[in-house]
Amino acid sequence: MYCSEDHRTKIDVTTFGFFKDGELQINVSYLGVDPEAHSNGDIFGFTLVKSRTEGRGSLQDDPVDNCILNRSSIKNNSVSVVFLYFNFNNMSLQINRTSHDLKQLEITFNDNTEYNSHGEHGNKSKRSDNSQQSNDLDDTVPANDTVNPGVKDFSNVSNKSRDNENLEDEKEARTVRLLPSVPLTSPGKHAYSTEFRVKISNETEEGLYNLYFHHCKGKVSEDQPTAINLSINIIEMNRYSDKLNYLSAGDIFLPPVYFTMSMLCFLSAGLWLYYLVTHNENIFKIHFIMLALIILKTMTLFFHAMDYHFIAIDGSPVETFAILFYITYLIKGALLFMTITLIGSGWTFIKPVLSQKDKKVFVIVIPLQVLANVAYIITDTSEEGKSDYITWKSIFLLVDVLCCGAILYPVIWSIRHLQDASHINGKEQGGIVQRSCNTFTHNFGNAAISLAKLKLFRRFYIMVVCYIYITRMIVYLLKVMVPFNYTWIDDFFFEISTYLFFVFTAYSFRPGSDNPYLHVSKEEEDEYDYEYDYDMDYIVSEKPLLTNVSHTDKSGWSELSQRT
Structure with missing residues (x-):
C-alpha cells in the first residue's frame, strides 16, 4: 500500500482474523515526513485493535485532542489495543500493550525479511517466496539473542529430557521476552523505515485485528496535518490444519462454500434446460434469459472459489481466475436486475413489448447496476488504506440501494394494471345482462385468469422485497454480529438466499399449460395488434371497453356493436 501526499489523520491499513500461530508481518518501507511536522510536534504511530466481531473493531478519536495516540488506555472493554508510537529522537517504534489480553502479545523485529507488496485487499495478502515462508515460520534460534529476543529459545532443552524437572526448564525457556520497542532506520532525510512481526501465540490473542496508521496534529499546529508519504508492505497468514x-x-x-454453491447452480441449470426442452411449446424468451442467468451464476461462483483457493495456498490470486470472476460478475449482476425488471413488467407473459415506463426503468437500472458492479470490483481490488477506497465503497452501497428500489416499480405497475383489469372484468360481468353464453364464459375466464395472475404477481413482489431485505440487511447484520471466525456464514447466507430466490422465481414462471400467464399472453396476442409500442396505462385505463372484446364471428364487429 502506498499513500502519496496524504493529509488524512487516520488510515485503515488492513483487517484480518487470526487463529493461534497466525502472523502479521509489517514492513514500513518508507515514511516521508514534512520537516514542518517535527516543528509542530505532530505525532505518528499505529494502533493494533483486536475484537471478536467486525462491528466492534474500530476506535473513535478522542474528542478533546482529536488524537487517539495521546490516550494511555482504552476504556472500551469490547476491544483490545496495542499502541505503537514513532519516536524520531530515539529512532525507535515504541510499543505500549495496554489491554490485559494482549499484555503478552509477541512483537519482534525483523532484520532480514523480504516483503512483497500488499495484496488486493486486506484478506488477500501477497506472499513472499517459498524459502522466505519457511524462514518466517520456523521457530529457530537467532544467532544473536540480543538482536531478536522475542523469538522462542529451545536451546536449553535436552532432547532426552522427559521428567518433570526438565519440563519446567522447557517451560522457562519458552517464556517470551517482550520488546518495548523496535528500531527505526533512516533511508533519507526526514524519511524512516522499520519492520516487525506480530505473532498470535495463544487462543486468548485470537481475534479480528484492525491495523490503523495515525497522524495527529501537534499542540502548535492549528491547520490540518501536513502531508506524508507512506509505503507499507504486509503479509498476513494463519495456520489451519497444520498448513x-x-x-x-x-x-x-469460503472456497468450499463457493464451490458447493457453484455445483448446486450447475445442477439446477441442467434441470432447467431439461424442463425447457420437454416443454418447448410454451417457452418464451424470458425463459432463455433465466437459463443464461443461472449459467453465469454458476461460472461466477466457480471462478470465485478458485480465486480464493489459490489465495489460501499462495497468498496471491491467479490473474486468470480473478479476471474471469470479475467479467462474469459484471455481466451476471446486470443480467439479474434486467431479468427481475422484465418479469416484473410482465414482458412476454402479459405483453410482448415494453411500455414507455418500463423502458425508462431499464435506462436507469442497467447503467446504475453496471456502475455498482464496477465500484465493487474497484473496492475488491484496492487496499483498504487507499484514499478512494471509502469513496467507491460508498458509491457501491448507494447505487445498489437505488437499483433495488427501482426494480420494484415495474412489479407495482403490473399489479396495478392487473387490479384494474380484474375490476373491469368484474363490472362487465355484473353490468351487462344481454350476452351470449360463450361470451360470458370467456369473460369469466378472463377474470379468473386476471385474478390468478394478480395473486402470482403479488407473490413475486413479496419475493423480490424479501430477497432485497435478506441479501442487504440481514447479511450485513450477520457480518457485524457473528464472531470473527464465522464471518463466512454471511456469504453462505447470501448465496443460499439468492439460490432460493432463483428457484422460487423459476417455479412461479415455469413454462407449462397450467401457468395462468401463458393463457393470458396467447389470448391477448390474438385480440390486440402489438406491432406498435402501446403504453400499458393507455391499454388498461383509457380503453376499458375494448379489454374484453370477444371474437364471436370473423370480424368481431357484431359483439363490439352490442357492447357499445
Missing part, C-alpha cells in the same frame, strides 16, 4: 493459509480466519471456509 499455511493466507485467508482471514472467517474466510477459510
Whole structure:
C-alpha cells in the first residue's frame, strides 16, 4: 500500500482474523515526513485493535485532542489495543500493550525479511517466496539473542529430557521476552523505515485485528496535518490444519462454500434446460434469459472459489481466475436486475413489448447496476488504506440501494394494471345482462385468469422485497454480529438466499399449460395488434371497453356493436 501526499489523520491499513500461530508481518518501507511536522510536534504511530466481531473493531478519536495516540488506555472493554508510537529522537517504534489480553502479545523485529507488496485487499495478502515462508515460520534460534529476543529459545532443552524437572526448564525457556520497542532506520532525510512481526501465540490473542496508521496534529499546529508519504508492505497468514493459509480466519471456509454453491447452480441449470426442452411449446424468451442467468451464476461462483483457493495456498490470486470472476460478475449482476425488471413488467407473459415506463426503468437500472458492479470490483481490488477506497465503497452501497428500489416499480405497475383489469372484468360481468353464453364464459375466464395472475404477481413482489431485505440487511447484520471466525456464514447466507430466490422465481414462471400467464399472453396476442409500442396505462385505463372484446364471428364487429 502506498499513500502519496496524504493529509488524512487516520488510515485503515488492513483487517484480518487470526487463529493461534497466525502472523502479521509489517514492513514500513518508507515514511516521508514534512520537516514542518517535527516543528509542530505532530505525532505518528499505529494502533493494533483486536475484537471478536467486525462491528466492534474500530476506535473513535478522542474528542478533546482529536488524537487517539495521546490516550494511555482504552476504556472500551469490547476491544483490545496495542499502541505503537514513532519516536524520531530515539529512532525507535515504541510499543505500549495496554489491554490485559494482549499484555503478552509477541512483537519482534525483523532484520532480514523480504516483503512483497500488499495484496488486493486486506484478506488477500501477497506472499513472499517459498524459502522466505519457511524462514518466517520456523521457530529457530537467532544467532544473536540480543538482536531478536522475542523469538522462542529451545536451546536449553535436552532432547532426552522427559521428567518433570526438565519440563519446567522447557517451560522457562519458552517464556517470551517482550520488546518495548523496535528500531527505526533512516533511508533519507526526514524519511524512516522499520519492520516487525506480530505473532498470535495463544487462543486468548485470537481475534479480528484492525491495523490503523495515525497522524495527529501537534499542540502548535492549528491547520490540518501536513502531508506524508507512506509505503507499507504486509503479509498476513494463519495456520489451519497444520498448513499455511493466507485467508482471514472467517474466510477459510469460503472456497468450499463457493464451490458447493457453484455445483448446486450447475445442477439446477441442467434441470432447467431439461424442463425447457420437454416443454418447448410454451417457452418464451424470458425463459432463455433465466437459463443464461443461472449459467453465469454458476461460472461466477466457480471462478470465485478458485480465486480464493489459490489465495489460501499462495497468498496471491491467479490473474486468470480473478479476471474471469470479475467479467462474469459484471455481466451476471446486470443480467439479474434486467431479468427481475422484465418479469416484473410482465414482458412476454402479459405483453410482448415494453411500455414507455418500463423502458425508462431499464435506462436507469442497467447503467446504475453496471456502475455498482464496477465500484465493487474497484473496492475488491484496492487496499483498504487507499484514499478512494471509502469513496467507491460508498458509491457501491448507494447505487445498489437505488437499483433495488427501482426494480420494484415495474412489479407495482403490473399489479396495478392487473387490479384494474380484474375490476373491469368484474363490472362487465355484473353490468351487462344481454350476452351470449360463450361470451360470458370467456369473460369469466378472463377474470379468473386476471385474478390468478394478480395473486402470482403479488407473490413475486413479496419475493423480490424479501430477497432485497435478506441479501442487504440481514447479511450485513450477520457480518457485524457473528464472531470473527464465522464471518463466512454471511456469504453462505447470501448465496443460499439468492439460490432460493432463483428457484422460487423459476417455479412461479415455469413454462407449462397450467401457468395462468401463458393463457393470458396467447389470448391477448390474438385480440390486440402489438406491432406498435402501446403504453400499458393507455391499454388498461383509457380503453376499458375494448379489454374484453370477444371474437364471436370473423370480424368481431357484431359483439363490439352490442357492447357499445
